[in-house]
Amino acid sequence: MAFIDISAVSKIFGNTRILENINLDIEHGQFVVFVGPSGCGKSTLLRMISGLEDVSAGTISIENEVVNDVEPALRGVAMVFQSYALYPHMTTFQNVSFGLRMAHKTAEFIAARVQQATGILQLDKLLERKPGQLSGGQKQRVAIGRAIVREPRVFLFDEPLSNLDAELRVQMRAELMDLHRRLGTTMIYVTHDQVEAMTLADKMVVMSGGRIQQAGAPLVLYDDPDNQFVAGFVGSPKMNFLPATLVGADATGVRLTGIGGGGNAVLPIVGITVAAGPVTIGIRPEHLRLVTEGATSPECLVLEGRVAIVEELGAESFVHLDLPDSTRVTLRAGRDAGRIGHTARVALDLERALLFAADGLRLRGRGLVQQ
Numbered sequence: 001m002a003f004i005d006i007s008a009v010s011k012i013f014g015n016t017r018i019l020e021n022i023n024l025d026i027e028h029g030q031f032v033v034f035v036g037p038s039g040c041g042k043s044t045l046l047r048m049i050s051g052l053e054d055v056s057a058g059t060i061s062i063e064n065e066v067v068n069d070v071e072p073a074l075r076g077v078a079m080v081f082q083s084y085a086l087y088p089h090m091t092t093f094q095n096v097s098f099g100l101r102m103a104h105k106t107a108e109f110i111a112a113r114v115q116q117a118t119g120i121l122q123l124d125k126l127l128e129r130k131p132g133q134l135s136g137g138q139k140q141r142v143a144i145g146r147a148i149v150r151e152p153r154v155f156l157f158d159e160p161l162s163n164l165d166a167e168l169r170v171q172m173r174a175e176l177m178d179l180h181r182r183l184g185t186t187m188i189y190v191t192h193d194q195v196e197a198m199t200l201a202d203k204m205v206v207m208s209g210g211r212i213q214q215a216g217a218p219l220v221l222y223d224d225p226d227n228q229f230v231a232g233f234v235g236s237p238k239m240n241f242l243p244a245t246l247v248g249a250d251a252t253g254v255r256l257t258g259i260g261g262g263g264n265a266v267l268p269i270v271g272i273t274v275a276a277g278p279v280t281i282g283i284r285p286e287h288l289r290l291v292t293e294g295a296t297s298p299e300c301l302v303l304e305g306r307v308a309i310v311e312e313l314g315a316e317s318f319v320h321l322d323l324p325d326s327t328r329v330t331l332r333a334g335r336d337a338g339r340i341g342h343t344a345r346v347a348l349d350l351e352r353a354l355l356f357a358a359d360g361l362r363l364r365g366r367g368l369v370q371q
């Protein structure tokens with residue numbers, strides 16, 4: 001059994017089902033990130049693991065023990081909140097040591113634990129300050145210190161960095177990764193920022209509408225999404241989606257028409273079992289490129305579009321093109337790649353394109369045609 005095992009868990013508030021049949025394994029020492037849009041149930045799931053929220057159905061086990069009815073304080077988990085939840089009248093030392101003092105630990109024990117935690121978090125020079133005299137990042141470190149001294153078997157973080165400015169977030173993100181490496185403790189982290197999720201996670205759990213849409217290593221979700229939601233949620237700039245009509249499938253692949261308002265192509269995916277009709281092609285910005293007249297290759301589909309926006313980022317630019325059916329696609333290019341209002345030709349690398357059914361499910365078939 002996994003270190004944490006979440007099995008057929010649901011959550012109902014009043015008459016509303018918030019989480020539906022959640023199944024998830026978390027291994028010892030994993031850094032797991034729950035990510036998804038606002039209201040999808042991330043905090044609720046985290047709070048059920050912590051014991052702050054009841055489980056309506058199913059079981060949550062930690063180290064082979066079902067904890068559904070175990071008091072939060074006895075679960076061996078420590079939670080760090082977005083709001084820090086520090087006591088304003090207490091110093092850093094008092095805030096960090098609060099739980100240990102409540103548990104009547106000896107002064108030596110407390111001093112040693114606090115020294116260790118504040119050393120790791122570089123808070124040792126701020127022990128006498130109160131929260132009002134600390135920056136946002138320092139306050140967040142105090143909140144993490146308070147969790148560390150309890151030596152929990154699982155850390156739970158609910159959007160701990162969302163009150164920090166962009167630069168500090170990146171810095172704290174690196175510190176959290178370092179902390180995880182040093183402590184080796186299992187961590188579960190909630191965010192709605194997919195970049196944060198991708199950079200931190202060993203296992204990324206994409207949630208939407210109260211369900212897990214897909215869980216796995218970030219790059220597996222990036223390259224091989226199960227559905228259009230995951231495909232569109234993971235990655236920035238987003239995956240491009242082009243409506244098309246499936247007209248047939250044979251040993252060479254899937255025949256599509258009406259791509260971007262007129263293009264025809266054979267996607268080299270075999271073994272698709274779906275009726276003819278509307279489908280969606282998904283293709284990442286890095287698999288599109290601008291081409292000049294005549295420069296095409298057989299595995300590419302070339303479409304014409306009008307340059308709508310060019311975002312110059314220095315080393316590269318994002319070019320947004322409107323296709324004849326007004327589908328907007330984005331691609332990565334170098335400097336001076338396009339002029340707004342001009343017509344441009346874009347080549348789609350069909351070997352990297354994904355296919356989705358009308359209901360959003362990925363059509364994998366048996367994979368790519370072997371050349």
Ligand SMILES: Nc1ncnc2c1ncn2[C@@H]1O[C@H](COP(=O)(O)OP(=O)(O)OP(=O)(O)O)[C@@H](O)[C@H]1O
Nearest residue numbers: 013014018036037038039040041042043044045192
């Ligand atoms: N105590 C409650 N009673 C009724 N509904 C609740 C309660 N707590 C949360 N909800 C509802 O459950 C859903 C999930 O809430 P939750 O806080 O888990 O979302 P979230 O994914 O953490 O969102 P966010 O990214 O905004 O923090 C929301 O629709 C919310 O309104």
Ligand SMILES: [Mg+2]
Nearest residue numbers: 042043044190
């Ligand atoms: Mg939340």
